[in-house]
Amino acid sequence: MKKKSQVFIGVIGAGKCSKKIYDLAFEVGAGIAKKGAVLVCGGLGGVMEGAAKGAKENGGLTLGLLPGDEKIDANPYIDIPIPTGIGEARNLLVIRTSDAVVALPGRYGTLSELAFCLKMDKPVVGISTWQVAEKMKQTKDPQKAVKLVFQALKKK
Secondary structure (H helix, E strand, C coil): CCCCCCEEEECCCCCCCCCHHHHHHHHHHHHHHHHHCEECCCCCCCHHHHHHHHCEEEEEEEEEEECCCCCCHHHCCCCCEEECCCHHHHHHHHHHCCEEEEEECCCCHHHHHHHHHHHHCEEEEEEEEECCCCCCCCEHHHHHHHHHHHHHHHHH
């Protein structure tokens, strides 16, 4: 009998962000945890920290794929820090590990992750971020983003 696998939801966005974006990320992380999924991110600050904090404070499990060589570099809300030692190339691992992704505002690192989502046909929902394809849904509401990403997973 095949074992049902755990759902992994990636959260991507800026490593440095405003309090407003941090709070949106927190709400996304909280929603992911409440759905029983594992939160996957790059493990550092900004959006990654906000989402991980939201997940942790709501009983979730967090996985951080770090660009450097040291576990200690992870934000304090990461349960499983994985130092990749491959710098920004870890963006590919974040997307490869995730079953679906919620994207918040970010710069070119976020844009690269969105491209990987599209290349790998991973469901992605944006919250006021880059609109890179027609099939990418957008919203301004973090709870709706979580709902949409789980709906997209069911359709796969």
